[in-house]
Structures are given as structure tokens and as C-alpha cells.
Amino acid sequence: MSPAPRSVDPALPIGVFDSGLGGLTVVKKLLEQLPHEDIIYLGDTARVPYGDKSRDTIIRYTREDVRFLMGFGVKAICIACNTADSMARLQMEAEFDVPIIGAVGPAARKAVKSTKSKRIGVIGTSATVRSGAYPAVIEKLDPTCRVIQQACPLLVPLVEAGRFHRGDVVVETVLHDYLLPLMEEEIDTIILGCTHYPLLYDIVADLLPEAALICSGFASVDFLRDKLAETGTLNPQKGTGSHRFFVTDAPERFAKHGSLFLQTPVLDVCEKVTLGGC
Amino acid sequence: MSPAPRSVDPALPIGVFDSGLGGLTVVKKLLEQLPHEDIIYLGDTARVPYGDKSRDTIIRYTREDVRFLMGFGVKAICIACNTADSMARLQMEAEFDVPIIGAVGPAARKAVKSTKSKRIGVIGTSATVRSGAYPAVIEKLDPTCRVIQQACPLLVPLVEAGRFHRGDVVVETVLHDYLLPLMEEEIDTIILGCTHYPLLYDIVADLLPEAALICSGFASVDFLRDKLAETGTLNPQKGTGSHRFFVTDAPERFAKHGSLFLQTPVLDVCEKVTLGGC
Numbered sequence: 050m051s052p053a054p055r056s057v058d059p060a061l062p063i064g065v066f067d068s069g070l071g072g073l074t075v076v077k078k079l080l081e082q083l084p085h086e087d088i089i090y091l092g093d094t095a096r097v098p099y100g101d102k103s104r105d106t107i108i109r110y111t112r113e114d115v116r117f118l119m120g121f122g123v124k125a126i127c128i129a130c131n132t133a134d135s136m137a138r139l140q141m142e143a144e145f146d147v148p149i150i151g152a153v154g155p156a157a158r159k160a161v162k163s164t165k166s167k168r169i170g171v172i173g174t175s176a177t178v179r180s181g182a183y184p185a186v187i188e189k190l191d192p193t194c195r196v197i198q199q200a201c202p203l204l205v206p207l208v209e210a211g212r213f214h215r216g217d218v219v220v221e222t223v224l225h226d227y228l229l230p231l232m233e234e235e236i237d238t239i240i241l242g243c244t245h246y247p248l249l250y251d252i253v254a255d256l257l258p259e260a261a262l263i264c265s266g267f268a269s270v271d272f273l274r275d276k277l278a279e280t281g282t283l284n285p286q287k288g289t290g291s292h293r294f295f296v297t298d299a300p301e302r303f304a305k306h307g308s309l310f311l312q313t314p315v316l317d318v319c320e321k322v323t324l325g326g327c
Numbered sequence: 328m329s330p331a332p333r334s335v336d337p338a339l340p341i342g343v344f345d346s347g348l349g350g351l352t353v354v355k356k357l358l359e360q361l362p363h364e365d366i367i368y369l370g371d372t373a374r375v376p377y378g379d380k381s382r383d384t385i386i387r388y389t390r391e392d393v394r395f396l397m398g399f400g401v402k403a404i405c406i407a408c409n410t411a412d413s414m415a416r417l418q419m420e421a422e423f424d425v426p427i428i429g430a431v432g433p434a435a436r437k438a439v440k441s442t443k444s445k446r447i448g449v450i451g452t453s454a455t456v457r458s459g460a461y462p463a464v465i466e467k468l469d470p471t472c473r474v475i476q477q478a479c480p481l482l483v484p485l486v487e488a489g490r491f492h493r494g495d496v497v498v499e500t501v502l503h504d505y506l507l508p509l510m511e512e513e514i515d516t517i518i519l520g521c522t523h524y525p526l527l528y529d530i531v532a533d534l535l536p537e538a539a540l541i542c543s544g545f546a547s548v549d550f551l552r553d554k555l556a557e558t559g560t561l562n563p564q565k566g567t568g569s570h571r572f573f574v575t576d577a578p579e580r581f582a583k584h585g586s587l588f589l590q591t592p593v594l595d596v597c598e599k600v601t602l603g604g605c
Contacts, residue, residue, distance in 0.1 A: 103577035206484040299381035
């Protein structure tokens with residue numbers, strides 16, 4: 050049974066969380082698409098990455114992330130992290146009374162709309178792929194679609210090491226090796242199922258020149274915008290919204306690396322918090 | 328003031344911990360060098376890696392690791408993880424009454440003995456390098472030595488992805504880029520300052536054919552063996568010691584990947600524990 054609909058104050062902030070830095074690509078899109086919204090961002094940098102951990106551990110961490118954001122009375126929570134979304138969203142929806150926007154559903158819907166060959170590729174972390182969340186959602190939307198998944202555990206470290214530029218033999222070789230099975234399956238649509246992957250967009254496009262590329266985080270922002278508009282809960286303020294950033298490890302390091310993703314110096318207001326009773 | 332020396336029962340086990348899997352290269356060496364010892368191993372796989380986290384967070388995690396091993400009445404604790412050793416060992420020695428064997432000191436002593444040019448290279452995680460532990464110890468042992476450090480954040484993910492073989496353009500390019508500044512400084516000795524790096528031994532040797540290679544974890548096992556012999560606390564049992572493995576995330580995944588490091592199927596006795604009150 051669904052909980053009774055809440056009366057939501059449109060002036061409340063939106064909560065966004067990620068295992069670390071990657072979610073800032075989603076924040077960047079949010080700032081463009083929903084400039085009047087107040088945003089509370091949480092990056093669980095003391096326990097990053099989630100992508101190679103187990104379901105139980107990911108659910109435990111995600112619960113603590115959601116609970117933290119609930120403390121700000123958020124009107125919606127955007128799970129930027131595909132891993133947390135894939136492994137823990139259903140559980141969180143059962144436990145918390147707040148709209149939770151994932152990345153998987155919106156990206157899957159875009160992919161199903163885009164594909165003509167009915168062969169869709171998905172790249173993500175080991176945990177995202179292991180969860181089977183993308184194939185489950187896509188095959189429910191269109192049972193004639195075939196989903197070819199590839200776990201890409203090296204892509205997050207490579208992006209964070211700054212190795213995401215065209216012409217870098219390391220990232221190009223790694224991506225080629227990961228994408229080869231998808232090329233052979235002649236997919237015409239690929240979901241970049243991790244918030245770090247927008248930085249690899251050009252190289253993926255070079256390797257799959259015929260395919261439509263769908264960035265999961267951007268799809269979730271489009272979905273959130275539509276949802277807020279439909280329910281009349283867009284923030285009515287005229288000016289730019291306020292943005293607070295929280296991390297579970299040293300804020301200085303987050304601020305330094307965060308500019309890679311956000312491409313603005315907005316991170317001077319980053320605070321440290323401790324989760325998990327540790 | 329040092330604490331009063333404890334009377335130690337030689338039959339007690341040795342505790343070993345690491346942020347994850349890498350410490351199993353140390354266990355492998357322990358099994359060879361000290362086959363009669365009982366070993367309790369802890370891998371903090373729910374929070375791995377430590378190498379790109381802050382000092383405060385690493386100290387907090389290390390404290391929980393040490394406290395867990397102390398619960399088994401261990402006669403000594405071997406910090407397999409260079410990051411934890413570099414950032415947190417002094418703090419742990421102040422807090423706990425047990426001999427704590429790190430990797431940095433033994434490896435630094437071997438390097439100082441080995442070098443003729445007085446130019447020593449150190450590769451490790453970002454946190455190990457940032458800690459300055461290796462230069463501090465080496466320059467204390469021999470102030471005429473110059474230490475050239477290089478943080479190598481991609482090496483752990485590459486090894487864990489199985490990309491550590493000669494002829495792999497990815498790992499060879501990454502290692503070449505990391506080692507170039509060390510080559511230019513004409514080091515004659517290099518410390519592999521991370522438990523994952525023994526798997527990269529051959530490629531490092533190819534790139535630095537004139538240099539002596541020192542595996543930090545192996546140096547710490549030699550040091551532990553000498554220390555137990557000197558203090559008459561080698562385990563007197565005739566048979567092979569017992570070995571227990573604990574992890575903070577799913578044991579199945581640890582067992583699967585662990586064989587990469589241990590190269591024996593001893594991991595059928597791996598148990599899960601929760602640290603940090605979470």
C-alpha cells in the first residue's frame with residue numbers, strides 16, 4: 050500500500066547524495082535545469098566507492114545517507130549514485146516517506162524510447178551490473194529489448210586520476226576492452242550508468258559512433274524537473290537557490306577534486322559530517 | 328615513557344590487518360616464513376580503500392581494526408597496509424599495549440642498507456605519500472639520503488582488475504608515467520610501498536632494471552620473524568598454524584578475489600564482522 054500523499058512545501062530543498070564526487074555531475078545539471086532550487090548535497094567520501102561492495106553494505110550506507118538528508122526536511126531525494134539506486138532504492142522507498150528519484154528508471158525509459166534495434170548497452174560499476182536493475186526495468190518496459198551489460202570497475206579511478214581525455218592510450222584501451230562485447234552485439238543505444246561517465250562521453254562516442262548515448266544522471270534531473278512541475282512543487286523563489294555540500298571525509302580534498310566535476314568554484318561551503326555512529 | 332614489558336605467551340596468534348585484500352600478499356609471506364604461527368587476518372573491505380582518505384578517517388578506521396584484533400589476545404599486530412601504517416601507527420602505539428609492526432620502518436631500513444647512490448624512490452597510495460612517513464624515517468636513518476616519492480592511485484584498481492601482467496599496455500603505460508620522475512632522478516633503490524605492488528614486481532623491474540626493489544610487506548615479515556626470535560616468542564607448536572580470516576564486507580567476494588593474492592584456496596574459513604558500531 051502506498052503512503053498517503055504528503056502536502057509538500059515547494060520552498061523545501063532537494064537532497065542529492067552520492068558515494069563521493071561523481072554526483073556533482075548531477076548537481077551541475079541541476080544548477081542548469083533548476084536554478085531556483087535549494088540543494089543539499091551529501092558525498093559519502095569516507096566510504097567511497099560503493100561500486101565494488103556488497104548489497105547489504107550498500108543498503109546500510111544508503112540508509113544513513115537518506116536519513117541524513119531527511120534531517121533537512123527535503124521535498125525530494127535524488128540518488129545520484131547508480132550503485133545505491135540499483136541496490137537500495139526499493140528498500141529506501143519502503144522505509145522513508147519522501148519521493149526518491151533514482152537514475153536507473155529515467156535512463157532506462159530514455160533508452161527504450163531511443164532504441165530501434167532493441168539492443169541496449171549498459172556500462173556501470175560492478176555492483177550496478179550485478180544488481181540487474183537496468184535489465185529488469187528495461188525488459189519490463191519493453192520485453193523485446195535485449196540488454197547487454199558491462200561492469201567497468203576501472204573507469205571511476207581513471208576519471209578521478211584525470212585520465213579521461215581523448216588520445217590517452219590508457220583510458221582509450223580500457224574503454225575499448227570494456228565496450229568490445231557491446232560493439233559485437235551491435236547495440237544502438239548505450240546507458241552511461243555512473244555519474245563519473247559523462248566525463249568519458251567523447252571517447253565512448255568515438256568507439257560507438259552509431260549509438261545514442263544516455264547519461265543516467267542527466268536523465269534523472271530531467272525526470273525530477275518534470276515531476277516537480279507536474280506536482281506544482283517547483284521552488285517559487287526568483288533568485289538562485291542556495292547550495293550546501295556535506296562530505297564524510299576531509300572537505301578540503303573534496304573541494305579540490307570537486308571542481309573537476311562541477312566546473313565552478315562553488316565548493317567553498319563544504320562541511321564534514323560523520324555517519325554510521327562511527 | 329614506554330609501557331612496562333609484558334610477559335607474552337608465544338602460543339598466542341599474530342594479528343594482521345589491511346584495508347582490503349592486499350594484506351594477503353603479507354599473509355602469503357607469513358605462511359612461508361612463519362608456518363607455525365596462528366594468524367588472525369582482518370580486511371576492512373566495507374571501507375576499502377584507505378589510500379585516498381584523510382588522516383582523521385584513516386586513524387579512526389585503524390583504531391577499530393586494532394581493537395578488533397586485540398579481542399583475540401594477539402601477541403603482535405602486523406599492519407599490512409602502508410597507508411594505515413604511515414598515517415596511524417604512532418597513534419596506535421600510544422593507545423594500545425601490543426607490539427605493532429608496520430611496513431614503513433622495515434622497508435626503509437632495507438632501502439638505506441641497499442642504496443649506494445643515496446637516492447631512494449618510494450611508490451605508494453596518495454595517503455602514504457602525503458603522510459611523508461617514508462622520507463621521515465629514511466632521512467632519520469641516513470640524512471644524506473634523498474627520497475623521491477610518487478603517489479600511484481591507479482595501481483590498486485589496476486591490480487584488482489587483473490591488469491598486472493607484462494605486455495598489458497594499460498598497466499605498463501600507467502607505471503611508466505608514474506616511474507618517469509624516479510628514473511630521471513636516477514634512483515638505485517625503490518620501495519614498493521603498498522601490499523598490492525608485489526604483483527607489479529616484474530614490470531617495475533623492467534622499467535628500472537638497475538634498481539633494487541624492496542617489497543614493504545615482505546620487509547615487515549622479515550622484521551617480525553627476527554623480533555619473535557629475539558624475544559623467544561616464536562610459536563612452539565610443531566604443526567602448521569591455524570588461520571582465520573575476517574572481513575567487513577561480503578566474505579564470498581573476498582574469497583573469490585583473495586586467491587589472486589594468496590594463491591592458495593585457504594579462504595574457505597572467512598567470516599564477516601561489523602566495525603564502527605554501524
